[in-house]
Amino acid sequence: MKKDKNPGREKILKAAQNEFAARGFAGARMEAIARSAGCNKAMLFYYFSSKEGLYQTILKEVMGEFFTKINGVLTPDLTPAALMEKFPELYIQLFARHPEFVRIVAFDLIHDPDNLCGIMGGIISQMTHFGPHPLFERIRRWHEQGLTSEPDPLHFMMNIVALSIFSFIGKPMVEAISGIRVASDEEFYRRRVASVVNVLKRGMLK
Amino acid sequence: MKKDKNPGREKILKAAQNEFAARGFAGARMEAIARSAGCNKAMLFYYFSSKEGLYQTILKEVMGEFFTKINGVLTPDLTPAALMEKFPELYIQLFARHPEFVRIVAFDLIHDPDNLCGIMGGIISQMTHFGPHPLFERIRRWHEQGLTSEPDPLHFMMNIVALSIFSFIGKPMVEAISGIRVASDEEFYRRRVASVVNVLKRGMLK
DNA sequence: CGTTATATTAACCATATGGTTAAACCAAAC
DNA sequence: GTTTGGTTTAACCATATGGTTAATATAACG
Numbered sequence: 277m278k279k280d281k282n283p284g285r286e287k288i289l290k291a292a293q294n295e296f297a298a299r300g301f302a303g304a305r306m307e308a309i310a311r312s313a314g315c316n317k318a319m320l321f322y323y324f325s326s327k328e329g330l331y332q333t334i335l336k337e338v339m340g341e342f343f344t345k346i347n348g349v350l351t352p353d354l355t356p357a358a359l360m361e362k363f364p365e366l367y368i369q370l371f372a373r374h375p376e377f378v379r380i381v382a383f384d385l386i387h388d389p390d391n392l393c394g395i396m397g398g399i400i401s402q403m404t405h406f407g408p409h410p411l412f413e414r415i416r417r418w419h420e421q422g423l424t425s426e427p428d429p430l431h432f433m434m435n436i437v438a439l440s441i442f443s444f445i446g447k448p449m450v451e452a453i454s455g456i457r458v459a460s461d462e463e464f465y466r467r468r469v470a471s472v473v474n475v476l477k478r479g480m481l482k
Numbered sequence: 483m484k485k486d487k488n489p490g491r492e493k494i495l496k497a498a499q500n501e502f503a504a505r506g507f508a509g510a511r512m513e514a515i516a517r518s519a520g521c522n523k524a525m526l527f528y529y530f531s532s533k534e535g536l537y538q539t540i541l542k543e544v545m546g547e548f549f550t551k552i553n554g555v556l557t558p559d560l561t562p563a564a565l566m567e568k569f570p571e572l573y574i575q576l577f578a579r580h581p582e583f584v585r586i587v588a589f590d591l592i593h594d595p596d597n598l599c600g601i602m603g604g605i606i607s608q609m610t611h612f613g614p615h616p617l618f619e620r621i622r623r624w625h626e627q628g629l630t631s632e633p634d635p636l637h638f639m640m641n642i643v644a645l646s647i648f649s650f651i652g653k654p655m656v657e658a659i660s661g662i663r664v665a666s667d668e669e670f671y672r673r674r675v676a677s678v679v680n681v682l683k684r685g686m687l688k
Numbered sequence: 689c690g691t692t693a694t695a696t697t698a699a700c701c702a703t704a705t706g707g708t709t710a711a712a713c714c715a716a717a718c
Numbered sequence: 719g720t721t722t723g724g725t726t727t728a729a730c731c732a733t734a735t736g737g738t739t740a741a742t743a744t745a746a747c748g
Binding site: 298299300301302303378379382383385386387389390392393396397400412425426428429430431432433434435437438439441442443445446447448449450451452453454455456458467468471472474475476477478479480 | 504505506507508509584585588589591592593595596598599602603606618631632634635636637638639640641643644645647648649651652653654655656657658659660661662664673674677678680681682683684685686
């Protein structure tokens with residue numbers, strides 16, 4: 277409704293994203309978001325009517341960007357090997373670039389999965405171009421054709437996602453237990469992708 | 483300091499565990515914990531001096547129980563294959579039985595990893611019987627002996643933990659995307675263990 | 689300029705919440 | 719029975735926080 281994209285609104289969204297990622301929904305402070313966005317607290321209520329509203333907006337935005345990227349990978353001529361290569365790479369690179377993503381999503385996944393899944397469902401059904409079911413159906417067919425070893429599409433996909441996403445959530449934990457410190461994040465993520473792709477291909481490709 | 487184990491204290495700890503798991507640290511309400519434990523709010527401050535104190539106590543207790551169980555698996559004569567079989571089984575069964583564990587740990591892992599890692603460090607160093615480093619050193623040696631394909635112990639362990647733990651965090655997400663609904667939890671976890679063990683052994687065993 | 693619609697702010701408000709305290713309760717010890 | 723020490727409670731307190739509002743600034747536009 278304004279000339280272009282409202283810069284104030286965008287700053288708030290960005291600031292809120294960081295705050296929610298760092299402290300979770302309950303821990304996030306509207307005042308902190310406002311200060312971080314360089315505006316008055318009332319602005320948050322002006323653009324988004326409540327804390328909940330702001331959160332939901334971010335959730336939708338984050339998930340939308342997320343699924344859009346994911347969608348790009350899922351071309352019609354996708355092979356099992358290609359999926360196992362591209363998916364972790366995309367996931368890990370995306371999350372390494374936007375650490376808030378993982379934290380917000382993981383947070384919500386723990387705290388209120390139904391809400392998040394509802395949003396995902398909405399986004400997916402909106403993507404008529406390429407839904408989720410086709411992928412899972414294809415995974416099932418791959419197994420029928422003897423291309424993969426995992427019969428259940430759910431577990432097939434879970435294995436891929438688990439290895440990719442845990443790189444972020446669990447990194448500090450495994451570091452602490454092992455005492456192994458990673459030199460640089462960049463190097464770590466490169467090796468992580470390699471390891472994940474390797475395990476997946478050896479583990480689920482026939 | 484009393485005759486045996488204080489039943490009030492235990493009830494509070496149990497109630498707090500559920501509350502923190504459900505709502506996270508910031509979202510948890512002391513009053514709710516008290517009500518759920520069937521006592522006055524002041525009791526919480528009597529036994530544990532603050533919300534933070536209560537939380538830390540639980541964290542230590544949870545992590546302690548966790549590591550004790552894990553430790554049982556790590557016998558001196560452990561083979562790579564045995565690790566890849568027993569570890570996911572233990573993890574998944576343990577977490578399936580105590581869903582609060584995952585939620586609390588995951589929550590803290592996202593929100594305040596340094597704190598959690600500090601606690602883990604304390605517990606581990608307390609276990610002189612079997613530290614963490616020996617395991618990682620052994621994983622490294624397995625690769626030198628040509629038994630495994632993953633050269634980096636950190637990634638080796640991350641792959642195992644990721645596949646196991648994500649079964650809980652990510653289950654609702656993958657369900658929502660795929661549209662596949664799991665019949666019974668018991669059946670799901672059984673198949674989950676089978677899938678994880680299969681991928682790990684095929685993927686990282688030579 | 690004057691009007692209008694949108695942004696933006698300072699000052700408030702109601703309430704929830706972590707935390708305190710002083711008094712009471714209760715079991716065992718004497 | 720009374721003292722003693724741990725246990726339990728109701729009633730408070732200070733403050734933080736989500737949310738509101740009325741007034742003001744800003745820009746658009748005729």
